[in-house]
Amino acid sequence: xxxxxxxxxxxxxxxxxxxxxxxxxxxxxxxxxxxxxxxxxxxxxxxxxxxxxxxxxxxxxxxxxxxxxxxxxxxxxxxxxxxxxxxxxxxxxxxxxxxxxxxxxxxxxxxxxxxxxxxxxxxxxxxxxxxxxxxxxxxxxxxxxxxxxxxxxxxxxxxxxxxxxxxxxxxxxxxxxxxxxxxxxxxxxxxxxxxxxxxxxxx
Amino acid sequence: xxxxxxxxxxxxxxxxxxxxxxxxxxxxxxxxxxxxxxxxxxxxxxxxxxxxxxxxxxxxxxxxxxxxxxxxxxxxxxxxxxxxxxxxxxxxxxxxxxxxxxxxxxxxxxxxxxxxxxxxxxxxxxxxxxxxxxxxxxxxxxxxxxxxxxxxxxxxxxxxxxxxxxxxxxxxxxxxxxxxx
Numbered sequence: 001x002x003x004x005x006x007x008x009x010x011x012x013x014x015x016x017x018x019x020x021x022x023x024x025x026x027x028x029x030x031x032x033x034x035x036x037x038x039x040x041x042x043x044x045x046x047x048x049x050x051x052x053x054x055x056x057x058x059x060x061x062x063x064x065x066x067x068x069x070x071x072x073x074x075x076x077x078x079x080x081x082x083x084x085x086x087x088x089x090x091x092x093x094x095x096x097x098x099x100x101x102x103x104x105x106x107x108x109x110x111x112x113x114x115x116x117x118x119x120x121x122x123x124x125x126x127x128x129x130x131x132x133x134x135x136x137x138x139x140x141x142x143x144x145x146x147x148x149x150x151x152x153x154x155x156x157x158x159x160x161x162x163x164x165x166x167x168x169x170x171x172x173x174x175x176x177x178x179x180x181x182x183x184x185x186x187x188x189x190x191x192x193x194x195x196x197x198x199x200x201x202x203x
Numbered sequence: 204x205x206x207x208x209x210x211x212x213x214x215x216x217x218x219x220x221x222x223x224x225x226x227x228x229x230x231x232x233x234x235x236x237x238x239x240x241x242x243x244x245x246x247x248x249x250x251x252x253x254x255x256x257x258x259x260x261x262x263x264x265x266x267x268x269x270x271x272x273x274x275x276x277x278x279x280x281x282x283x284x285x286x287x288x289x290x291x292x293x294x295x296x297x298x299x300x301x302x303x304x305x306x307x308x309x310x311x312x313x314x315x316x317x318x319x320x321x322x323x324x325x326x327x328x329x330x331x332x333x334x335x336x337x338x339x340x341x342x343x344x345x346x347x348x349x350x351x352x353x354x355x356x357x358x359x360x361x362x363x364x365x366x367x368x369x370x371x372x373x374x375x376x377x378x379x380x381x382x383x384x
Contacts, residue, residue, distance in 0.1 A: 005238050012241055015248030032347040035354055036260040050343065153259065160343035162287070166365075169264060178266060181259035182347060193316070194323075194357040 026099055026121055027051040029157045034184035035195060041151040041181075046141045048134070049097060050156040054164040055123025058137045059097035061153075062145075069093055071144035076136060082106055099123045102133055126167040134171035142175060155183035262350065264363065281330025283322045285315065285349060286366060287341035288374050290383040293349070297322065304373050309381070312348055319356045333361040338371050 029049055043064045049057040062068045073092040077084045080102050088109040092098075099121035100108050108119060125131045142150065152172060156165055172180065189196040279298045286294040293315045296306045310318065323331060333353060337346050346363075353361045366374075 005234070005241070008238070008245060009241055012245045012248065015245065015252055019248050019252045021251070031257060032344040032351075034258065034260045034347060034351040036258045036351075038259040038261065040257055040259050151259075155257075156343040156347070158342065158344040161339070162337040162341040162343060162346055163339050165343050165346060173264065173266070176266075178264045180262040180264070182262055182350075183257050184260050184347060184351075186256075186258040189355060190316075193355045194320075195355045198357065 025049075026057060026097060026117065027055065027157075029155055031155060031184050032158050033187040034182070035187060035189045036184060037186060038181070040153065040183065044145055044148045045151040045153050046138065047097070047153040047155060047183075048168055049099075050154065050160045050164055050168060051123070052157040052159040054161060055099055055121070056126050056134060056164070056168060057097040057099035057121070058124055058134065060141060066093060068141075068144040072137070072140045075140040075143065076102070076105075079140075080136060084109060101125050102136075126164070126171055132167070132171050132174070134168065135174050138171055138175045138177070142177075150177075152177060152180050153183055154180055260347065260350070260354075262363075281326045282332050282334060283319065284334045284336060284370075286370055286374050287335070287337040287345045287349060288378055288383070289340035290378070291345060292378070292381075292383055294374050294377065300370065300373075307373050307377070309377050312345075312352075315349070316352060316356065319352060319358065323356060323358065328359070331358065331360065333358050335361060335363050336366040336370060337363075338366045338374060 027049065029051060042061060045061040047059045047061060049059070051057070060069050060072065070089065070093060073084070073089045076082060077089065082102060082105055084106055088106065091109050091113065094113045095109070095116065098105070098108065101122065101124065104122075108116065108121070111119065124134050124137065126134045138152075154165075154168060169180070172178070189199055282298055284296055284300075288294060291312060292309060293311055294307065294309045295315065295318055296308065298306075300307060319333065322333075335346075335349055335353075337349075350361075350363070
């Protein structure tokens with residue numbers, strides 16, 4: 001019995017160390033698979049999430065300089081006349097991702113973060129170039145991260161439609177950004193394909 | 204194992220009358236609740252861990268340009284155009300689409316790999332270019348899958364382009380005749 005319990009606690013400590021708790025996300029997204037092996041950047045990254053129903057969410061990964069996140073909301077507040085108070089802008093720092101039009105942003109940020117999951121978020125409008133609000137989010141993220149190389153991550157759901165994905169790309173293209181990283185689940189290269197042969201070449 | 208041994212009554216040796224036996228306290232503690240809790244935590248952590256960390260797939264898009272001379276030209280013979288429709292179906296044609304649509308073929312994601320490999324074998328490497336055109340009903344998964352297929356088959360030149368009505372029409376017609384929903 002004792003060795004058994006020993007092993008059990010060993011496994012327990014392993015799982016406790018390995019587990020990484022994800023921040024709460026407003027929508028569940030199942031990413032497609034790809035053979036890519038590159039790691040996701042943790043810092044200086046802009047993450048756009050595309051839900052299965054076409055809703056678009058914007059978030060920033062800037063743990064090393066949280067100041068950037070504040071800069072973005074401050075810029076948006078002045079350029080888009082959002083009328084946010086200082087407390088609401090501070091509240092944005094704790095928000096993981098945002099998926100509301102500018103008109104509803106004040107309503108969202110006036111509520112505490114732990115209530116956000118109860119609020120229905122209709123997504124950031126990207127439908128046409130006039131009302132493409134994602135463009136402004138990206139524009140201000142670029143100026144907030146000034147001088148740094150920003151990684152643009154796009155995390156789309158399997159069943160999201162291609163036109164929605166295209167509109168997200170357009171928001172970036174209008175900001176003169178052309179390099180993207182798509183978030184995918186890794187899988188192995190299929191046996192017998194050229195990539196498989198390159199990867200398994202004897203050295 | 205799971206009981207506290209209290210030494211129990213007069214189990215020991217009998218001493219003389221009047222000699223009181225010192226009560227022996229056991230050092231063994233009942234472990235059951237702790238082990239129970241341990242296993243509870245194990246199951247909790249097993250269920251919450253996500254083992255596979257996501258990977259990033261690089262995608263470089265070209266700058267939109269209206270000027271003809273800035274656009275990349277592709278040799279007609281080396282072009283393979285892949286169209287994506289609904290229901291995980293793939294359509295493709297080589298070079299240019301013939302007016303009668305005779306070189307417009309349909310397949311699925313399993314079959315497209317052989318098509319790409321055959322095309323890659325039969326064309327000089329510098330001429331080969333794959334044009335990917337998802338239509339409005341293609342899903343994001345299809346798009347990523349076909350981009351992934353480019354990595355798998357080591358296609359150096361490929362482009363993600365919008366579909367034209369001339370291509371969308373035969374695609375829709377094929378979908379209707381094959382009964383794809």
